[in-house]
Amino acid sequence: AAALSEAMAAEEPRSLFALSAVAVSRSMGALERDVWALPGHLLRGLLPLLTVFRLERAEGAARRAGLSTQPIWRKLWDDVMKTRPPNSENIRCWRKKFLETFFANVLHGVLDVSSDWRLNDHHFSPLLHSSPHVSQLTLCNMLQGAVELTAEHNQKVLENLAGSLQILKFQHLLSSDQSIRRSLVLLLHRLIHHGSVIQVSMYSWPVPDTVLLVLILSMSAGFWRSGNALTYHSSPCGLCREKDKAQDQESARQRAERGCYNEREWSDGENQKGSPRALEEAGTEVKGYRADAHLNSDLCGPRSPSLRNKACEEAGSKVPYDHTIIQGGSSCCVSDQLSCHPVPPKTRRRLKSAVGRKRRCLKRSKGPYADQEDLYDFVFTVAREDNLGLVDKNSTTEGENTENWTSSAPGPPCTGHAGCKKRGVSARIFSLKAAHRFRSVSTLELFSIPLTGETCRTLSNLLSSWVSLENLVLSYNGLGANIFCILSGLRALSRHSDCCLHVVRVSDVFSHMPCMELVRCILSAFPQLHTLSVSFDLKNQLEGSRPEGNPSCSEVEIPESCLEQLEIRFPREPLHTAFLLPVLKASKSLQQLSLDSATLPCSQELGLLLEALRECNPNLKKLSFHDVNLAEHQKEVLLLLQDPILQEVTFSFCRLFESSTTEFLSEIINTVKRNSSLKSLKLPGNRLGNHRLVALADIFSEDSSSSLCQLDVSSNCIKPDGLLEFTKKLEGHIQQRGGQIQFTHLRLFQNWLDQDAETAQEALRRLKAVCSVVNDSWDSSQAFADYISVM
Numbered sequence: 001a002a003a004l005s006e007a008m009a010a011e012e013p014r015s016l017f018a019l020s021a022v023a024v025s026r027s028m029g030a031l032e033r034d035v036w037a038l039p040g041h042l043l044r045g046l047l048p049l050l051t052v053f054r055l056e057r058a059e060g061a062a063r064r065a066g067l068s069t070q071p072i073w074r075k076l077w078d079d080v081m082k083t084r085p086p087n088s089e090n091i092r093c094w095r096k097k098f099l100e101t102f103f104a105n106v107l108h109g110v111l112d113v114s115s116d117w118r119l120n121d122h123h124f125s126p127l128l129h130s131s132p133h134v135s136q137l138t139l140c141n142m143l144q145g146a147v148e149l150t151a152e153h154n155q156k157v158l159e160n161l162a163g164s165l166q167i168l169k170f171q172h173l174l175s176s177d178q179s180i181r182r183s184l185v186l187l188l189h190r191l192i193h194h195g196s197v198i199q200v201s202m203y204s205w206p207v208p209d210t211v212l213l214v215l216i217l218s219m220s221a222g223f224w225r226s227g228n229a230l231t232y233h234s235s236p237c238g239l240c241r242e243k244d245k246a247q248d249q250e251s252a253r254q255r256a257e258r259g260c261y262n263e264r265e266w267s268d269g270e271n272q273k274g275s276p277r278a279l280e281e282a283g284t285e286v287k288g289y290r291a292d293a294h295l296n297s298d299l300c301g302p303r304s305p306s307l308r309n310k311a312c313e314e315a316g317s318k319v320p321y322d323h324t325i326i327q328g329g330s331s332c333c334v335s336d337q338l339s340c341h342p343v344p345p346k347t348r349r350r351l352k353s354a355v356g357r358k359r360r361c362l363k364r365s366k367g368p369y370a371d372q373e374d375l376y377d378f379v380f381t382v383a384r385e386d387n388l389g390l391v392d393k394n395s396t397t398e399g400e401n402t403e404n405w406t407s408s409a410p411g412p413p414c415t416g417h418a419g420c421k422k423r424g425v426s427a428r429i430f431s432l433k434a435a436h437r438f439r440s441v442s443t444l445e446l447f448s449i450p451l452t453g454e455t456c457r458t459l460s461n462l463l464s465s466w467v468s469l470e471n472l473v474l475s476y477n478g479l480g481a482n483i484f485c486i487l488s489g490l491r492a493l494s495r496h497s498d499c500c501l502h503v504v505r506v507s508d509v510f511s512h513m514p515c516m517e518l519v520r521c522i523l524s525a526f527p528q529l530h531t532l533s534v535s536f537d538l539k540n541q542l543e544g545s546r547p548e549g550n551p552s553c554s555e556v557e558i559p560e561s562c563l564e565q566l567e568i569r570f571p572r573e574p575l576h577t578a579f580l581l582p583v584l585k586a587s588k589s590l591q592q593l594s595l596d597s598a599t600l601p602c603s604q605e606l607g608l609l610l611e612a613l614r615e616c617n618p619n620l621k622k623l624s625f626h627d628v629n630l631a632e633h634q635k636e637v638l639l640l641l642q643d644p645i646l647q648e649v650t651f652s653f654c655r656l657f658e659s660s661t662t663e664f665l666s667e668i669i670n671t672v673k674r675n676s677s678l679k680s681l682k683l684p685g686n687r688l689g690n691h692r693l694v695a696l697a698d699i700f701s702e703d704s705s706s707s708l709c710q711l712d713v714s715s716n717c718i719k720p721d722g723l724l725e726f727t728k729k730l731e732g733h734i735q736q737r738g739g740q741i742q743f744t745h746l747r748l749f750q751n752w753l754d755q756d757a758e759t760a761q762e763a764l765r766r767l768k769a770v771c772s773v774v775n776d777s778w779d780s781s782q783a784f785a786d787y788i789s790v791m
Contacts, residue, residue, distance in 0.1 A: 017045060018045070021045050021046045021049055022049055024046060025046060025049040025050055025054075028050065028054050029123075032054070032057070035058075035061075036058065036060075036061035037061075038065075039065070040065035040066055040067055043058075043061065043062065043065050043067060044065075044067055047062060047067070047069060047072055048072050048075070050118075051117070051118050051119070051120070051121040051124065052076070052099075052102075052118050052119055052121065052124060052129075053121040053123050053124035053129060054121070055069065055072065055073075055118075056095070056099070056129065059095070069095060070093070070094050070095070073094035073095045073097075073098050074094045076094075076098055076118065077094060077097065077098050077101075079116065079118075080098075080102070080111075080115070080116050080118075080119065081098075081101060081105075085097065085101075095133070096133050096135075099130040099133040099134075100130070100133050100134050100135065100136070102126070102130050103126070103127060103130040103131060103133070103134050103137075104134075104137060104138065106126045106127060106130075107127065107137075107145045107148060107149070108140075108144070108145060109144075113126055127154060127157045128154075128156055128157050128160070131157045131160035131161050131164065132160050132163070132164050133164065134160075134161060134164055134165055135164055135165060135166045135167065136165070136166065136167035136168070136169065137161070137165055137167070137168055137169065138169040138170070138171055139168070139169070139170055139171075139173075140170070140171045140172050140173065141172055141173065141174055142174050142176055142180065143173070143176055143180050143183070143184055146180065146183045146184045146187045147179075147180055147183045149161070149183075149187055150183045150186045150187050150190075158187070158190055158191075161190075161191060161195070162190050162191055162194060162195035162196065163195070163196060164196070165191055165195065165196065165197055166196055166197060166198050166199065167197070167198070167199045167201070168191060168192075168197050168199070168200050168201070169200075169201045169202070169203065170200075170201070170202045170203070170205075170216065171202075171203040171204055172203070172204050172205070173202070173205050173208070173209070173212065174209075175209040175212070176209070176212060181211070181212060181215065184212075184215065184216075185215070185219070185224075188215075188216070188219040188220070189219065189224060189237065189438075192219060192220060192222070192438070192439060192440070192441060193219070193222065193224070193438035193439050194237075194239045194240075194438075194439070195439075197441055198441055198442045198443060199441055199442070199443035199444075199445070199471075200216065200220040200441050200443070200444055200445070201443075201444075201445035201446075201447070201473075202216065202445070202446050202447065202449055203447045203448060203449075204447065204448045204449075205448070205449045205450075206448075206450070207450075208449055208450065208455075210452070210454065210455060213449070213455060214455065214458050217444075217455075217458065217459060217462055218435075218458075218462060220440065220441050220444060221440050221441075221462040221463075221466050221469075222437050222438045222439055222440030222441075222466075222468070223435040223436070223437060223438070223462070224435060224436060224438060225435055225436060439468075440466060440468045440469070441468070441469075442468050442469060442470040442471065442500065443469075443470060443471040443472075443473075444469060444471070444472055444473070445471075445473040445475075446473065446474050446475065446477055447473070447475045447476065448475065448476045448477075449477055450477060450478045451477045451478065451479060451482065453482055453485070456479065456482035456485045456486060457485060459486065459489065460485045460486055460488055460489030461489060462489070463486070463489035463490055463492070463493050464488075464489045464492035464493055465492070465493065465496070466493060467493070467496045467498045467499050467500060468500055469493070469500065469501055470500045470501060470502050470503065471501075471502065471503040472501065472503065472504050472505070473503075473505040474486070474505070474506050474507070474508075475505065475506075475507045475508075476507060476508055476509065477508065478508065478509070479508055479512070480510065480512055480540075481512055483506075483512050483513065483518070484512075487521060487522075490504075490522065490525060490526070491525050494525040494526055499526075499528075501526055501528070501529065502528065502529060502530045502531065503529070503530060503531040503532075504522055504526070504529060504531070504532050504533070505531070505532075505533040505535075506518070506533070506534050506535070507533070507534075507535035507536065507569070508535075508536055508537075509536070509537045509538055510536065510537070510538050510539070510540040510571075511536035511538070511539055511540055511571050512540050514573065515534050515536060515568050515569075515570050515571070515573060516568070516576075516579040516580060516583075518534050519532065519534055519566070519568060519583060520558060520579075520582070520583065522534075523558055523561055523563065523583060523586070523587075524557065524558050524559070527558075527559045527560065527561040527562065527563075527586070528561070528562050529561065529562065529563055530562060530563065530564045530565065531563075531564065531565040531566075531567075532563060532565070532566055532567070533565075533566075533567035533568075534567070534568050534569070535567070535568070535569035535596070536569060536570070536571040537569075537571055538571050538572075539571040539572060539573065558582050558583060558585075558586040559586065560586055560588065561586050561587050561589075562589055563583075563586075563587040563589065563590055564589055564590060564591045564592065565590075565591065565592040565593075566583070566587065566590060566592070566593050566594070567592075567593075567594040567596070568594070568595055568596065568598075569596035569597055569626075570595070570596065570597050570598040570599075571597070572597060572599060573598065573599070574598070574599050574600070574601040575595065575598035575599065575600055575601070575605060575609070575628075576601065576605070577605055577608040577609045577612060580609070580612070581612050581616075584612050584613065584616040584617055585612075585616045587616075587617065588616070588617070588618075588619070589619060590616075590617045590619065590620055591619055591620060591621045591622065592620075592621065592622040592623075592624075593613070593617070593620060593622070593623050593624070594622075594623075594624040594625075594626070594650075595624070595625055595626070595628060596624075596625075596626040596627060596628075597626065597627045597628070598628050599628075599629070600628070600629070600633070603632060603633070606630070606633050606636045607635075607636055610636055610639055610640065614643075618645065619645070620645060620646065621645065621646060621647045621648065622646070622647065622648040622649075622650075623640065623646055623648070623649055623650070624648075624649075624650035624652065624682075625650065625651055625652065625654050626650070626652040626653060626654070627652070627653045627654070628654050629654065629655050630651065630654040630655065630656055631654075631655045631656065631657075631658040631659050631660070632659070634660060634664050634667075637651070637656065637668070638667055638668065638671055641668060641671040641672055641675060641678070642671055642674075642675060643675075643677075644675070644677050645677065646677065646678060647677060647678060647679045647680065648678075648679060648680040648681075648682070648710075649678065649680070649681055649682070650680075650682040650712075651682070651683055651686060652682060652683075652684050652685055653684065653685035653686070653715075654685075654686060655686065655687070656683070656686045656687075657686060657687055657688070657692065658687065665692055665695055666695075669695060669696065669698050669699055672699050672706055672708060673698075673699055673701070673703070673704040673705065673706050674705060674706075675705075675706065676705050676706065676707050677707070678706065678707065678708060679707060679708065679709045679710065680708070680709060680710040680711075680712075681708060681710070681711055681712070682710075682711075682712035682747075683711075683712060683713055683716070684712050684713070684714040684715045684716065684747075684749075685714070685715040685716065686716060687716065687717065688713055688716035688717070688718065689716065689717055689718070689722070690718060690719055690721065690722025690723075690725070691722070692716075693713060693716065693718050693722050693723070693726050694722060694725050694726050694729060696711070696713070696726070697726050697729040697730045697733060698729075698733075699711075700730060700733045700734070700737075700741055700743055701733050701736075702733065702736040702737055707742050708742065708743060709742050709743060709744045709745060710744065710745040710746075710747075711743070711745070711746055711747070712746075712747040713746070713747065713748060713751075714747050714748060714749035714750055714751065715749065715750040715751070716751060717751065717752060718748070718751040718752060718753070719751075719752045719753070719755055719756070720752075720753055720755060720756040720757075720759035720760035720763060721756065721759055723748070723751075723753065723759075723760065723763040723764075723767075724759055724762060724763040724766075726763075727763045727766045727767050727770075728766075730743075730767075730770060731766065731770065734770065741770075743770070743771050744771050744772060745771060745772050745774070746767060746771050746772070746773050746774070747774045747775075748773060748774065748775040749774070749775060749776050749778065750776065750778045751775075751778070751780075752780040753775065753778075753780075754777070754778065754779060754780055754781075755780065
């Protein structure tokens with residue numbers, strides 16, 4: 001209130017209404033209900049005087065009065081955050097944007113709530129009241145945010161995040177100690193396994209901590225040990241216990257029904273007539289079966305139905321060693337569970353060997369350091385399960401019999417090359433019998449995180465059964481030969497009938513196999529993909545030396561696919577239409593095609609491609625060429641611009657006018673004028689210069705039937721005087737057409753507009769009255785490109 005009074009004193013004298021509004025805002029605790037009933041014209045003057053706590057509560061009253069609080073939240077952003085958010089023009093709700101950013105800044109300690117009177121309200125708990133508006137959150141460095149969110153005083157905050165958070169990001173992570181990792185486990189378990197997080201993204205981790213990385217990957221895939229082992233302030237996870245209880249009750253009901261049915265069946269059988277002893281023995285067997293199944297349920301814990309049933313069937317002979325129940329920092333052995341659930345002596349004898357093995361395995365987990373050992377046990381079980389003896393060498397689990405990418409013969413994946421085999425350790429898809437299956441995320445993104453052979457094996461194994469995964473992005477992970485290990489996991493995943501994978505994006509510096517071969521491999525395994533993007537910067541000199549067991553995919557037959565978007569960035573590879581043709585033929589639904597950095601081995605190659613597109617892809621709407629030399633392909637360029645189906649064409653840095661004449665530009669303009677289906681034309685980096693830009697204005701002349709809405713002329717050495725002349729010519733055409741024009745967007749990034757600021761400002765001002773202009777304050781003096789030809 002004092003800060004508000006000081007702010008008022010610095011301004012001019014206010015009206016009686018303004019003074020009354022200030023007085024009311026100071027007494028909102030007593031007057032809130034009456035204030036919400038005020039008419040709209042009074043409420044409008046009061047809203048800007050409220051604290052964040054009261055303003056957030058006023059949302060309903062403002063809506064009923066027909067008022068919008070968006071301008072107030074936008075002003076709050078400007079005053080408190082003091083930055084311009086990226087893509088501010090696309091922000092639909094400034095209330096959510098402010099509170100979400102506010103939450104992150106307070107969590108990371110970069111915002112002091114006492115810095116503004118609107119934030120300083122004793123009713124306002126910064127994290128608690130802003131958490132329901134947080135849909136994405138970034139944790140970084142030493143994961144201090146994870147420690148804070150799992151603190152006991154923030155339990156309600158964590159519950160709110162479990163309902164609102166959808167995107168969880170990790171950035172610039174550093175190695176952390178065991179207590180921090182423990183906090184991260186609790187956070188991931190609550191937000192992913194029992195929450196609503198659907199996407200996990202990791203960025204910029206040059207030297208990743210293997211334990212931490214595997215931990216995040218495994219829990220994102222829905223795997224962790226027992227929910228009972230996840231203690232939250234010395235108590236097991238309540239949600240896991242509720243799930244266990246519900247499953248146990250359902251199992252008991254089903255067993256009771258089966259028991260009653262069996263008793264009736266036995267009583268009606270010929271061998272059971274008049275035999276009380278036989279009936280007694282039958283009753284003993286039923287009870288024994290109950291106790292046996294109940295014990296197995298305790299050992300197995302909460303699982304998906306298929307995993308739970310399978311594990312319970314095997315529990316009598318082979319029990320996972322690490323299903324401990326940590327309570328108050330100590331371990332509860334199986335023998336302790338037996339004392340809580342009476343078992344007939346006959347059943348005890350039957351399970352004696354299994355319990356004995358369980359007890360021996362759990363000895364090492366007792367003591368004050370049980371939690372730390374449990375965490376390490378699970379993480380390294382993921383990648384080295386064979387060494388720990390968790391899997392019967394003669395048994396096979398779902399996903400273990402993984403075929404090679406080009407072979408139908410079954411065999412273990414990721415074997416036979418350095419990327420998936422290290423020091424003789426067998427790289428197999430782990431069974432995860434020591435882990436429970438929880439809810440998993442549907443999107444995984446890894447940006448600039450080097451993946452070692454061991455980490456790739458882990459990721460491959462997780463992918464092999466990650467049926468909920470819809471989007472996979474692997475960007476600059478230094479895969480090398482490990483790409484075959486990842487492909488093996490994806491191949492195993494493709495065999496699941498309920499696989500949901502729709503988007504795959506793979507990019508890296510070096511390609512270990514030809515781009516088109518990789519495209520065919522992925523598409524042949526996942527015909528249900530909607531988006532496939534393959535991008536490499538450079539060609540690996542050792543590309544020809546293919547690891548043993550991974551033959552070429554160039555001859556793999558591609559089934560008819562659902563592919564809608566295909567993006568390929570070639571590492572300066574020749575574009576052979578013959579290799580691309582099978583993909584195009586199989587992709588009848590293709591709507592977007594992007595080809596980047598390809599070289600055309602002969603002049604006929606582009607013509608063959610265009611012919612293939614017309615025949616195979618009648619639904620293609622967007623076609624993009626980037627860094628492809630089209631200087632000698634003027635005829636094909638004109639054919640593309642004539643296409644009656646294409647709605648967006650991009651020629652980015654394609655040297656269109658490098659060796660062309662003025663007639664070629666006129667032909668482009670006349671072709672676009674006659675094409676009523678083309679909505680967007682993007683020509684960045686093609687050396688347009690001033691005179692070609694001015695000529696492009698004729699696309700919108702009075703005799704044009706063009707429906708062009710967007711024009712991109714970025715990086716084209718355009719100067720302010722040329723832009724002004726283009727603007728004047730465009731205004732003339734609009735006037736001739738009676739103001740009827742569909743042109744709405746012009747992009748002008750990285751042009752020479754700083755050479756004459758006054759002329760540039762006038763041109764931009766007049767352009768913005770016609771269309772939306774997107775430009776930047778680029779310093780042309782820093783450009784080293786050779787634009788002599790247009791000077």
